[in-house]
Structure formats: structure tokens, C-alpha cells
Amino acid sequence: MTMSPSLINETIVPVYFGPDSSLYGCYNLAADYRQAPAVLICQPTGHEYERCHRAMRQLAVQAAKNGFSAMRFDYYASGDSAGNCEELSLSGMRLDIQQAIRHCCDKTGVDQLTAVGVRLGATLAAQLASTCPEIDSLVLYAPVFDGEKLLAEWQGDQHAFYARHSHKLQQPGPGEVLGFSVTEKFQKELRQKLTPGAPGPALKRVLTLIDEAESDSVLINGWVKMLKHQGIEVTVEIVENIAIWRREPMEAIVPVKTIRRIVKWIKEG
Amino acid sequence: MHEEALLLGPGQSNVGVFTPAADNTDAQSDMAAICITAGLLHHVGPHRMHVLLARALTTKGISTLRFDLSGIGDSSVRSDDLPAQEVSVQEINDAINALEKRGFKRFILFGICSGAAQALRAATGNPKIAGLILVNTGSDDGNTEVDPRPAAQFYLKYSFWNLNAWKNLFTGKVKYRALIITLFSALIQKLKGNNKNVTSVGKRLQSRIQPFMQQGTSILIVLSDRHAQIYTLYQKAFEKLQCAQFNTLVYADTDHLFTSLSLQQDLIDRICQWSAELVDDGARDTSANFTVDTVG
Numbered sequence: 158m159t160m161s162p163s164l165i166n167e168t169i170v171p172v173y174f175g176p177d178s179s180l181y182g183c184y185n186l187a188a189d190y191r192q193a194p195a196v197l198i199c200q201p202t203g204h205e206y207e208r209c210h211r212a213m214r215q216l217a218v219q220a221a222k223n224g225f226s227a228m229r230f231d232y233y234a235s236g237d238s239a240g241n242c243e244e245l246s247l248s249g250m251r252l253d254i255q256q257a258i259r260h261c262c263d264k265t266g267v268d269q270l271t272a273v274g275v276r277l278g279a280t281l282a283a284q285l286a287s288t289c290p291e292i293d294s295l296v297l298y299a300p301v302f303d304g305e306k307l308l309a310e311w312q313g314d315q316h317a318f319y320a321r322h323s324h325k326l327q328q329p330g331p332g333e334v335l336g337f338s339v340t341e342k343f344q345k346e347l348r349q350k351l352t353p354g355a356p357g358p359a360l361k362r363v364l365t366l367i368d369e370a371e372s373d374s375v376l377i378n379g380w381v382k383m384l385k386h387q388g389i390e391v392t393v394e395i396v397e398n399i400a401i402w403r404r405e406p407m408e409a410i411v412p413v414k415t416i417r418r419i420v421k422w423i424k425e426g
Numbered sequence: 427m428h429e430e431a432l433l434l435g436p437g438q439s440n441v442g443v444f445t446p447a448a449d450n451t452d453a454q455s456d457m458a459a460i461c462i463t464a465g466l467l468h469h470v471g472p473h474r475m476h477v478l479l480a481r482a483l484t485t486k487g488i489s490t491l492r493f494d495l496s497g498i499g500d501s502s503v504r505s506d507d508l509p510a511q512e513v514s515v516q517e518i519n520d521a522i523n524a525l526e527k528r529g530f531k532r533f534i535l536f537g538i539c540s541g542a543a544q545a546l547r548a549a550t551g552n553p554k555i556a557g558l559i560l561v562n563t564g565s566d567d568g569n570t571e572v573d574p575r576p577a578a579q580f581y582l583k584y585s586f587w588n589l590n591a592w593k594n595l596f597t598g599k600v601k602y603r604a605l606i607i608t609l610f611s612a613l614i615q616k617l618k619g620n621n622k623n624v625t626s627v628g629k630r631l632q633s634r635i636q637p638f639m640q641q642g643t644s645i646l647i648v649l650s651d652r653h654a655q656i657y658t659l660y661q662k663a664f665e666k667l668q669c670a671q672f673n674t675l676v677y678a679d680t681d682h683l684f685t686s687l688s689l690q691q692d693l694i695d696r697i698c699q700w701s702a703e704l705v706d707d708g709a710r711d712t713s714a715n716f717t718v719d720t721v722g
Contacts, residue, residue, distance in 0.1 A: 167502055169433070169439070169441060169500060169501070169502060171431035171432070171433065171441045171443075171500060172431055173428075173429065173430070173431055178428060181429075181431065181443070183431075183441065183500045204473075207467065207470075207472070207473070207474075210467075210468055210470075210499070211466060211468070211499075214468075214499065214500060231470075235474070236470050236474070236477070237429065237431075237443050237469075237470060237477060239429070242474065318685065320590050320593070320594070321590075321594060321599060322681050322685075329686060329687070330687060330688060333686075333687050335473075335685060336472065336473030336683070336684070336685040336686075336687070336690070337473060337474070337687075338687060406467060406472060406683065407465045407466060407467065407539075407683075408466075409465075409466035409467070
């Protein structure tokens, strides 16, 4: 699809795909997208999705400008996809990523792609790299390997928000985090082991971007060590102000330097 | 229900999602709603509210289009030199045109914050706009002068008596510069005896809304956060607008973006009810042409 050059200079294709066309996705396609390598962006969930959306969109734009076809999509029960927030589950999100990989490969004609995951999206993409032969490289933006810690952070941010606005807010209900429902079932899934297993034979390169506070994370370091042991090229970089999901939604922060770094790393492959 | 992803406008550069009315509703309306993006948040809306609203409206026989203005969400950035205010009017009209091609004749524009301001601007002089739902809008008349007294009143009336507000003050969680400037400016205005601006917010909004009363557009104003606390400034101006359907919902217990899940649901339910009555004019209680409901 070619757009009017007087208005825009990129090719955007929004789609519904997956079972019963229940998943929403949006492509930023390279000029010759049937020849171009592909990037699949796995977004975070809940308030983190809302606060990272603009950054992920910019990542897709930059990837397309650099000759890649980039796909973003919404998990079932989030964003524009079908379903209610209460239906969100990690197992469902894994299936959604697989559906998105399939759609992206069909659309762009590639057999393998780079998966870029943010927060829980990074965790799940890394988990799937064990079994999906289509994922040959991974970019993990602040992956979550410790679900208890994630839940504590969410609860802390919810309490801080309430404390800031308590003189004008109703007491939040249980399982409510910054405007989104986080069910008991979802919390239970998060409390299970999140660390990815051994990677599949297709995986060749991994870029992991983390906050300085995570640099001594036993879970992340242990996983990285395992990857290196298997001969996979792993780069771990510490990024300042990585936590864009903790900023107010209206701020819509775009970490330009980090996005450039991600695209450069993907291109180097 | 099958939602449909769309590209809108002459350049097919605006991304939107169309939610058709449910097939099993008694009568599908010729009225469709359009959700306009709030600030830099994309068409899903704050806390997914546009999606929830669109799906709730389907049960009332109302189809909905939510879309991203240029440079926001999934839409492209424009490369022409059109000013931002004109862009939003043009692109809302493009969305209306796309819905007209699907057989819709009357429209409800829904917007939160800047989305509400853009809805107001786009609806001006357009008789196809049957309803406007404006959540936390300002006067949007280009007047950048901000009266500090409503904010100062808020601090003195509410924050002063609130323990958490004091905790925030002493733990560095407030913007000190903004707080000092607001209180100082309000004091100066008071000492000067300048009362001209006290109701200016309401008056400016009144002047923006008056044309819609004449054009027969129904309006639902929703106020929360500081907008709700300074409602008294709007009230006098609003009371003069009784010539057409004009309803106000004041949510005293929530923030700007309706972070509370229960109040999100309450707002969606009330908007659905209001829109359903708009579709079926006969169902509307004519004695309720001017109402103010306080929630919470």
C-alpha cells in the first residue's frame, strides 16, 4: 500500500489477525517489504503498555526507516484486541506472540525475525526463543524474570499514586493497578518461574538492556551465562532512565538514544 | 462483534478502529460516535477507555470509530505545514466522511482533555454533530492566560486539610516552583482586587458552547480532578445555557484520566445512557434538559 507522499513518508498497515481475527496488529513496512528482514515488537501489559506505546511506535518507525518491516500487536484482552482486561494471561500472551510471529512471517515473506520485547513482552519473547525456530535474534528491554518483584513494584506504584491523589480518589479495589485490572489468576502466573529455559538452535544473538539496579540480578546473569555457554552472542548494556513505564501516561516518553541503539544492533546482525 | 482496522483521510495516513453496533440491538442507529485521542495517548484511550466505551455503545445500537490524529499513536506524522489546530479539524472531518460512506448521518464526538478541545473545534458550525461529550475540557479559545485562583482555592480548600498533601509537601513530591507561583499570583490578583477573571474560565467555555445550543447539539460535560473542584466557576456560566440539552457530570473523587476502575465503569455507563437517549429523542426526559449530577 503506498501513501500519498505529500502527507506521509511511511507505510502503515493496521490489521486484525489470529483466531477469529481477535488480535490487533500494526505494521510499519519497509519500502520493499517482501525483501526486507522483519522485527516483531512484543509490548508490555497494563499501564506499562499504555506508557510505552509511543516509544514502541517510534521503534517501529525507526526500524522501517532502516529497511526493516516492523510489527507491533496487542495481546488478547489488551489494547485494541478482543477481550476484557480480566482475561489477560501469560499463557494466552505466549500464544498471541506465536500468532503474531506466524502473521509477520506470512506478511513479509521471512522465515526468521528479530523479536524485541519490553518488560513482560521481553520475558515471554525470551521464553519462546526456546521453542520458536523463527526467532533468530532477541532484544530484551528491561526483561522481568522475577514476578514477585514486578508485583511489588506495581503495588508500590499504585500506593504512591493513591497517596499523591488520595484527597480526591476513591480507595482502589483489590487487583487494581494504575487504571488496569490485575486478576488473582494473572498474579498467580507471575509468581511462577519466569526465567526462560535453554534457547533453541535458531537463536544467534541477544541484546539485553537493563537498569543499573538489575546489573547484579542473579536471574538475569544466570540466564546470560547459560546463553554464552551455548555459544550465543550476548550483549548486556545498562541504560539510564530505562523505566519509561514509571512515568505519567501523558508524558509518553520516547527514549531516542536507546531506540537508535536497538535499531543499530539489529542492523549489525 | 468484529472490529475493523481502518486507514482514514486522503493520504490514508490516520489509523482507526471501527466497532460496529451489535446485530441484535432493536434498531441500529444512523448515529455513530467518534473517539478523539487524548493528548499523546493513542486511540485505545486512557486505561483503554475508548475501547471499553466503543464496545459498550454497541449494545445501544451505536457504532464507534476511534482513531489517531497525525503524529499520535499508530498514525503517520504529516509532512505538510498545516497548523495543528487545523489538522485536527480536518482529520476529524475525514473520520466523519469515512463514516458517512458507511451510511451514518449523525455523530457524537467524544474527547478527553485535549481530545475534548479538538472535538469542540471540529463541531463548530457542523450540524451533523448531534452530540458532544467533553471530559475535562478547557475553554479552548486560544487564550493562554491562566487564572491562578481556582488552583489556589483548591490548595486552600482541600490540600490544606489533607494529611497526605502535607506529607507530599515535605517529601519532595510536589512541584514547589509551580505551587509557589500559583499561590503568589493568586495573592497578587486578590490584593489588586482584580475580580474580572474569577469566572473567566466558565465564561470562555460558555462562549464556546453557546453556538452549539443554537445549532441543536446536545452536550455532556464531564468534570473530574481539579476541573470538578472548580466547578463553581463554571456553574454560573453553564446555567445560562438552558436553551438546549446540556448535562454535566461532576466526579469529585477521581483524577484527570479516571484511573479508578469503578469510576471508569460508572462514566462509561452514564455516557452509554446519555447517548442512547440522544439516539432516541423520544426517550429523553425533557424536564432534564439541564442537569448537574455529582458522582462520588
